[in-house]
Amino acid sequence: MSENLVAFEHQLGTTSLSMPELLTKEAKEGIARQASFPTTRDEPWKYTRLARVAGLTVAPIAFKGAPALLKGMETIDVIFEKGTWWCSAAVEGLTLQSANEISPESWQACTTKGHVQHLNTLTAQGGIGITIAAGTTIQQPVRIIHRCSGAQGAMVLHHQIKVEDRAHVRIELIFEGEAEQAYSNVLTDFFVGKEAQVHVDKWQNTQGAHYGFYNERIYQERQSTFRMQTITANTHFTRNDVEVFSQGEAAHTQLYGAFFGRGQQLIDNHTYVHHMAPHGTSDENYKGVLWDKATGVFNGKVKVYQDAQKINAYQSNKNLLLSSAASMNAKPELEIYADDVKCSHGSTTGQLDAQALFYLQARGISKAKATEMLVGAFCAEVFEAVHSEYIQTAIAEHLTL
Amino acid sequence: MLEIKALHASINGIEILKGLNLTVKPGEVHAIMGPNGAGKSTLASVLAGKEDYEITSGEIVFVGKDLLELSVEERAREGVFLAFQYPVEIPGVSNVNFLKTAMNEIREHRGLPALSAKEFLSLVKEKSALVELDASLASRAVNEGFSGGEKKRNEIFQMAMLEPKLAVLDETDSGLDIDALRIVAQGVNTLKTSDNATLVITHYQRLLDYIVPDYVHVLFDGKIVKTGGKELALELEEKGYDWIKS
Incomplete structure (x- = not known):
C-alpha cells in the first residue's frame, strides 16, 4: 500500500x-x-x-x-x-x-x-x-x-x-x-x-x-x-x-438531517453523541431520499458513560429509495455503561407508498409532482426544524423537479 | 362519452374482466351491481388507470380519446374521477395543498388560469358545505384520522371541486351509516348535469334509493350479463345474485 x-x-x-x-x-x-x-x-x-x-x-x-x-x-x-x-x-x-x-x-x-x-x-x-x-x-x-x-x-x-x-x-x-x-x-x-x-x-x-x-x-x-x-x-x-x-448535566442535543442523492452521489452521515453527564437528552432524526444509483450512509452512535444516569436518547433514521439501483446503509450503535437510561433507535428503508402515489395521480397530479409532495411530507419533520429562510427557499427549489 | 368494448383485464395472470361492454352517454347515471369477485372494483381501477392491471384486449374510448393510452393523471385531467372505496391516508400532505395542486394541474391542462388563493378558498367553503364536511378537515393531512364517513364525504368534496365529466363511485356506500349515505348521495345528485355522467358501483341496492340510476347493469364473472332500468336493482335485492347465476 x-x-x-x-x-x-x-x-x-x-x-x-x-x-x-x-x-x-x-x-x-x-x-x-x-x-x-x-x-x-x-x-x-x-x-x-x-x-x-x-x-x-x-x-x-x-x-x-x-x-x-x-x-x-x-x-x-x-x-x-x-x-x-x-x-x-x-x-x-x-x-x-x-x-x-x-x-x-x-x-x-x-x-x-x-x-x-x-x-x-x-x-x-x-x-x-x-x-x-x-x-x-x-x-x-x-x-x-x-x-x-x-x-x-x-x-x-x-x-x-x-x-x-x-x-x-x-x-x-x-x-x-x-x-x-x-x-x-x-x-x-x-x-x-x-x-x-x-x-x-x-x-x-x-x-x-x-x-x-x-x-x-x-x-x-x-x-x-x-x-x-x-x-x-x-x-x-x-x-x-x-x-x-x-x-x-441536563444538556439537550438535537441532530436532524435530510439528504437527497441522485445519479451516483454519495452522502455519508456519521453522528456520535457522548452522554457524559446525567439527565441529558438527545434526539436524532435523519431522513434519506435516494434516486438513481445514489448511495446513502447513516451511522448513529450513542455512548452513555457510567455516571450518566437518567439519559434519554432517541434516534430515528428513515429512508426512501426511489430507484432499485439506489442503496442505503444504516447502522445504529449504542454503547451504554449506565443502568438507568432510556435509549431507543429505529431505522427503516422503503419505497414510496404506491397507494398514495396513485391517489394523488388519480386527482390529476403528475407523477413527478406527486413524488415531490410525498418526499416533502416524508421530510417534513426535518424541514420544519430549519429556521433559515435562505435554506428553506433553497430546499424548495431543489425539490421542485 | 364512455365506450368500453370487449374489455379483458387480468391481475397477476388471473383474468378478472372477460369481455365487458358498456356505453355511457352524457347526463346518464349507470349503476353496476354484482356479487363479490365479479370484477366491479377492477372495472373502477382499470378506468382510473391503476398499473396493477393488465389489459389483454378490448378498448375504452372516453370523449373520443383512447383512455388506455393515457396515464393516470392524464385521465383525471381529461375528466375521469374515481371516488375510492378505500381513500388513502397521506400524512404530511395537507388536504388543501393537495387539492390546490390537483385543481391547478387540471386547470392548466384545460387551458384555464390558476385560481387565486381567494377564489380557491371560497370554492372550498362552498363545496365542503355541499357534503357537510367540516371546513377544519380541509386543513388537515389528506384523510389522516378521518372517520369512514368523513373519508367518503371527502371523496365527494374532491369530486365537487374537480368537476369531472365521468365520476366513478366505487362502493361509496360501504361503511356509511344512513345519514352519511344521504349526505353523500345528495352531493352526487347536486353535481349532476346534462354534460356529466356517473357510474355507481355498488353491491347493495340501498345507495340507489338516493342516487337514482337510468340504467342498472349486472356484472357477473367479468361480464355484464343483464341490463335494465332502476327496477332491476329492486328485483336483484329481492331475488339475490343467485337469480342471475342460474
Whole structure:
C-alpha cells in the first residue's frame, strides 16, 4: 500500500493556524501511523470509498490576512470564496476574528481523531472565530458561507464558535459553489456554555466532482441546548461527522438531517453523541431520499458513560429509495455503561407508498409532482426544524423537479 | 362519452374482466351491481388507470380519446374521477395543498388560469358545505384520522371541486351509516348535469334509493350479463345474485 495519505497531506501545505503543540504532534503521528487513506475494511469508512480522494491533485486555498468588510447585511455574514474572505462587522456581544489569530490555548479542549481531523489540524488555511458574550442574544443569524469553486482547489478550514453561558445564537453553515476535482475539509468546534442555546442550520449543495468532509464537534455545558439540521442535496461526495460531547448535566442535543442523492452521489452521515453527564437528552432524526444509483450512509452512535444516569436518547433514521439501483446503509450503535437510561433507535428503508402515489395521480397530479409532495411530507419533520429562510427557499427549489 | 368494448383485464395472470361492454352517454347515471369477485372494483381501477392491471384486449374510448393510452393523471385531467372505496391516508400532505395542486394541474391542462388563493378558498367553503364536511378537515393531512364517513364525504368534496365529466363511485356506500349515505348521495345528485355522467358501483341496492340510476347493469364473472332500468336493482335485492347465476 502506498503512503498516499502522507503524500496528500504534503500537497495541502502547513496550517496557518496556531494549534497547540500536543495536538499537532498527535495529528502528525496519526498520519504517519496510518500512512495511507482508510479502506472499506476500516469500520468508519465501510461504505465510503476514498480511492478517488486519495487520487486528487489539489492546491490549498489560503485565507490569510484580514477579511474584506461586508456592509448593510441583515445577517452577519462570513464568506469564504476563491482565497478571499469577507466578513460583516461585529455587533454588540459578538466578536469575530480570523482563526489564524486564535491562540493555541483556545484549542486545548480539542482532540484530533481520524485522518480527516488530522489533516485539518495540520493543514487548515483559515477559518473564523466567533464569540458570543455571556447572556447575549444575537438577533440576526450568523451565516458562514463556503463557496468552493474552480478546479483542483482544497479548502481546509477550522472554525471555532464559542457561545458563552446563557447566550443565544442562530447559525447557518452553507456549503455551495461549483468545483471540479476539489477537496473540502471544514472542521467547526462549538463550545456551548451553561444554559446557552445554539441553533445551527447546515445546507450542503455543491456542484461538480467535489469531495467534501465536514466535521462538527460540539462541547456542551450544563443545561445547554444545541440543535443542528443538516440538509444535503446535490453533492457528489459528502461525509459529515457530527460529534457531541454532552459534558454538563441536563444538556439537550438535537441532530436532524435530510439528504437527497441522485445519479451516483454519495452522502455519508456519521453522528456520535457522548452522554457524559446525567439527565441529558438527545434526539436524532435523519431522513434519506435516494434516486438513481445514489448511495446513502447513516451511522448513529450513542455512548452513555457510567455516571450518566437518567439519559434519554432517541434516534430515528428513515429512508426512501426511489430507484432499485439506489442503496442505503444504516447502522445504529449504542454503547451504554449506565443502568438507568432510556435509549431507543429505529431505522427503516422503503419505497414510496404506491397507494398514495396513485391517489394523488388519480386527482390529476403528475407523477413527478406527486413524488415531490410525498418526499416533502416524508421530510417534513426535518424541514420544519430549519429556521433559515435562505435554506428553506433553497430546499424548495431543489425539490421542485 | 364512455365506450368500453370487449374489455379483458387480468391481475397477476388471473383474468378478472372477460369481455365487458358498456356505453355511457352524457347526463346518464349507470349503476353496476354484482356479487363479490365479479370484477366491479377492477372495472373502477382499470378506468382510473391503476398499473396493477393488465389489459389483454378490448378498448375504452372516453370523449373520443383512447383512455388506455393515457396515464393516470392524464385521465383525471381529461375528466375521469374515481371516488375510492378505500381513500388513502397521506400524512404530511395537507388536504388543501393537495387539492390546490390537483385543481391547478387540471386547470392548466384545460387551458384555464390558476385560481387565486381567494377564489380557491371560497370554492372550498362552498363545496365542503355541499357534503357537510367540516371546513377544519380541509386543513388537515389528506384523510389522516378521518372517520369512514368523513373519508367518503371527502371523496365527494374532491369530486365537487374537480368537476369531472365521468365520476366513478366505487362502493361509496360501504361503511356509511344512513345519514352519511344521504349526505353523500345528495352531493352526487347536486353535481349532476346534462354534460356529466356517473357510474355507481355498488353491491347493495340501498345507495340507489338516493342516487337514482337510468340504467342498472349486472356484472357477473367479468361480464355484464343483464341490463335494465332502476327496477332491476329492486328485483336483484329481492331475488339475490343467485337469480342471475342460474
